[in-house]
Amino acid sequence: MRTDQPAPPGGGLRPDVHTGKVALVTGGGTGIGRATALDLAAGGARVVICGRRPEPLAEVADQIEALGGSCVTVSADIREEGSVTTVVGHALEAFGPVDVLVNNAGGQFTAPAEEISPGGRRAVHRLAVDATWAMTREVARRAMIPQRSGAVFFIAFSPRRGIPGFAHAASARAAVENLAAGLSLEWSRYGIRTVCVAPGTIATGGLDDHYTAEDRERWERSVPLGRLGRPEDVSGLISFLASPRAPTSPAPPLWSTAERTPGVPGTPCPTSPRRNPTSPRRTRPPRTTHDPLRH
Ligand SMILES: CCC/C=C/C(=O)SCCNC(=O)CCNC(=O)[C@H](O)C(C)(C)COP(=O)([O-])OP(=O)([O-])OC[C@H]1O[C@@H](n2cnc3c(N)ncnc32)[C@H](O)[C@@H]1OP(=O)([O-])[O-]
Numbered sequence: 001m002r003t004d005q006p007a008p009p010g011g012g013l014r015p016d017v018h019t020g021k022v023a024l025v026t027g028g029g030t031g032i033g034r035a036t037a038l039d040l041a042a043g044g045a046r047v048v049i050c051g052r053r054p055e056p057l058a059e060v061a062d063q064i065e066a067l068g069g070s071c072v073t074v075s076a077d078i079r080e081e082g083s084v085t086t087v088v089g090h091a092l093e094a095f096g097p098v099d100v101l102v103n104n105a106g107g108q109f110t111a112p113a114e115e116i117s118p119g120g121r122r123a124v125h126r127l128a129v130d131a132t133w134a135m136t137r138e139v140a141r142r143a144m145i146p147q148r149s150g151a152v153f154f155i156a157f158s159p160r161r162g163i164p165g166f167a168h169a170a171s172a173r174a175a176v177e178n179l180a181a182g183l184s185l186e187w188s189r190y191g192i193r194t195v196c197v198a199p200g201t202i203a204t205g206g207l208d209d210h211y212t213a214e215d216r217e218r219w220e221r222s223v224p225l226g227r228l229g230r231p232e233d234v235s236g237l238i239s240f241l242a243s244p245r246a247p248t249s250p251a252p253p254l255w256s257t258a259e260r261t262p263g264v265p266g267t268p269c270p271t272s273p274r275r276n277p278t279s280p281r282r283t284r285p286p287r288t289t290h291d292p293l294r295h
Pocket residue numbers: 106107108109110111115116117118119120121123124127157158159163200201206207210272273274281
């Protein structure tokens with residue numbers, strides 16, 4: 001099978017596969033979230049996307065509408081108290097009950113574990129774990145539990161055993177993965193499926209902005225296919241799993257789009273330059289290039 005072909009639009013699914021559904025994608029303005037919003041819309045879903053910056057959201061909405069779909073954007077920082085309620089309120093008001101929630105918003109910096117401050121760890125967990133749970137609970141209570149159906153997606157990391165430089169972020173995703181597994185058992189009584197997708201390393205703007213070319217080359221070498229994944233690899237899987245074709249009975253709660261060679265002791269931390277080099281936080285001790293796992 002050729003693996004370098006462009007991904008088919010809509011993940012190759014029928015253009016009416018999601019007709020009548022409402023999907024909410026957090027972080028839907030860029031990368032994996034953008035591809036997911038486009039794929040779900042290509043299948044006929046009406047889509048709500050949120051993120052902090054309005055510009056990328058507007059671009060995605062324009063793209064969806066140009067293809068004949070419907071998209072509402074909500075600019076919000078979902079870590080802030082109240083913003084989750086606002087986002088869900090907008091979704092319900094615009095399109096009615098949400099059928100598909102994709103908890104995609106997330107991010108982190110990389111640093112040797114011992115240099116991650118409590119505030120840095122907290123910043124990452126507030127987004128990956130707390131905001132994700134707040135969004136899931138809000139959508140479940142206001143839409144999915146009352147209508148006794150729904151599909152909730154979570155994004156984890158692969159490899160799943162821990163990643164050097166990501167002690168805070170990988171542990172946050174482990175929490176999310178466990179949440180998906182627990183909810184899939186608990187909420188099956190409401191007809192709600194909860195699924196965790198663990199992408200490998202996916203070539204997105206987020207990856208380009210936050211990691212060096214050297215990190216990227218090393219990641220590419222670690223992928224058996226020899227190339228990074230595409231956002232459409234992940235969005236196509238999510239679109240399929242949100243469709244009626246997806247397995248419904250005790251669905252495996254974790255799906256992986258790619259597996260990388262697991263980090264072995266000695267794998268150096270990726271470097272993560274700050275986006276704004278004039279940031280006052282640059283005054284912290286320079287990040288070392290030492291290998292935290294090598295004695
Ligand atoms: C397989 C895995 C591959 C995954 C790839 C992807 O996910 S690609 C997707 C990639 N996309 C993304 O990753 C999305 C973009 N990422 C982000 O927006 C940020 O990384 C964020 C999620 C932490 C946002 O947090 P925010 O706006 O709240 O940040 P803030 O500036 O207010 O700082 C809060 C705390 O964090 C600390 N701190 C921050 N940076 C560093 C650093 N480099 N070093 C050390 N520490 C750092 C900072 O000092 C402070 O702690 P303190 O001083 O109070 O103790």
